[in-house]
Amino acid sequence: MDRINDYFQGRLDPEQEHEMQAWLAENSDKAAVVEELECIFNSLSEQTRPETDDAFIKVTGRLGISMRRRRILKWVAGVAASVLLPFVGIGVYQAFTGTPESIVWTETRVPFGQQQKLCLSDGTILYLNSGSRITYPTSFGDKGIREIFVSGEIYAEVESDPDRPFIINSGDVGVRVLGTKFNLKAYENTECVELFLMEGVVDFEIKDSAGPEEIRLRPGNAIQYDRSTGKAEKTDFRNSDFRTFKDGGAIHFFNITLRDISYDLERIFCRKIIITNEELAETRFVAHFTNGENLAQILSSLSAGNKMEIIEKDGVIYIS
Numbered sequence: 001m002d003r004i005n006d007y008f009q010g011r012l013d014p015e016q017e018h019e020m021q022a023w024l025a026e027n028s029d030k031a032a033v034v035e036e037l038e039c040i041f042n043s044l045s046e047q048t049r050p051e052t053d054d055a056f057i058k059v060t061g062r063l064g065i066s067m068r069r070r071r072i073l074k075w076v077a078g079v080a081a082s083v084l085l086p087f088v089g090i091g092v093y094q095a096f097t098g099t100p101e102s103i104v105w106t107e108t109r110v111p112f113g114q115q116q117k118l119c120l121s122d123g124t125i126l127y128l129n130s131g132s133r134i135t136y137p138t139s140f141g142d143k144g145i146r147e148i149f150v151s152g153e154i155y156a157e158v159e160s161d162p163d164r165p166f167i168i169n170s171g172d173v174g175v176r177v178l179g180t181k182f183n184l185k186a187y188e189n190t191e192c193v194e195l196f197l198m199e200g201v202v203d204f205e206i207k208d209s210a211g212p213e214e215i216r217l218r219p220g221n222a223i224q225y226d227r228s229t230g231k232a233e234k235t236d237f238r239n240s241d242f243r244t245f246k247d248g249g250a251i252h253f254f255n256i257t258l259r260d261i262s263y264d265l266e267r268i269f270c271r272k273i274i275i276t277n278e279e280l281a282e283t284r285f286v287a288h289f290t291n292g293e294n295l296a297q298i299l300s301s302l303s304a305g306n307k308m309e310i311i312e313k314d315g316v317i318y319i320s
Helices: 002-008 014-027 031-043 050-063 067-080 082-097 258-269 295-302
Strands: 105-109 116-119 125-128 133-137 146-157 166-170 173-177 181-186 192-199 202-208 211-217 221-226 231-236 251-257 272-275 284-289 310-313 316-319
Touching: 166 181, 173 181, 192 202, 192 251, 202 221, 211 221, 211 231, 221 251, 251 258, 258 272, 258 284, 258 295, 284 295, 295 316
Parallel strands: 146 166, 272 316
Antiparallel strands: 105 133, 116 125, 125 146, 133 146, 146 181, 166 173, 173 202, 181 192, 192 221, 202 211, 221 231, 251 284, 310 316
């Protein structure tokens, strides 16, 4: 059981974490595992982020978890990070509640430099960009909501079903739809979350500690939410001209900081990028690359007029 404790203490590497998540989901109904989780829980203080609390309470409340069980699961969510909640938390939820209907969750990760297409059980089609991670049930069932958890960028073609709303959770934000097409970018390590709506209607939810805020979007609407400031800005874009990452690897930066841009470029081109100038890292850019430009061409365009010094050393790109 030492490995369980190591997992919640953050001592495992990513591959070991993934293996432990799968193991917990498969063995969470065993008394020894439950006892170990409770022991770990009782030995540590209960520290969670407000937005993680809010998101977690909504999920567990809907599932009918008791307060004692919810406290344990809230701690799990806080230590393991909110994005790991669906894979581990719901597996533990089944053990504690003894629900007769088994929900089997699976996780898909897309390596840097790659893309992947995923078809869900309801007919919804998801295109996943590089570095994305999605946790989803193998079957949504015939009743209730359809819910998945995402960290990364997806283009979604959600199958319409008025009786079963489709919910996407991504840490401190969520998207509620009935049937629509949109592009959502919500990576864990970036400040900006953005959504571009092609068809249908969606509600973009911000899970703030002061209370959730919902913003309705219609075709041609886009929203950008800044995690660092807590501010959301709704704008318009030309739907007919917009190309997503699945369309020939198109790349768009709409008033995005160079820091967030560098994270995107790292994922797409599998190259380490370090910005040594903090002021430059916070500089915002608007740029579009739809002709298959390579990394050198993109950086050169961003540095038009020699605004930046770009040096490559030992396979790492330094920008100053």
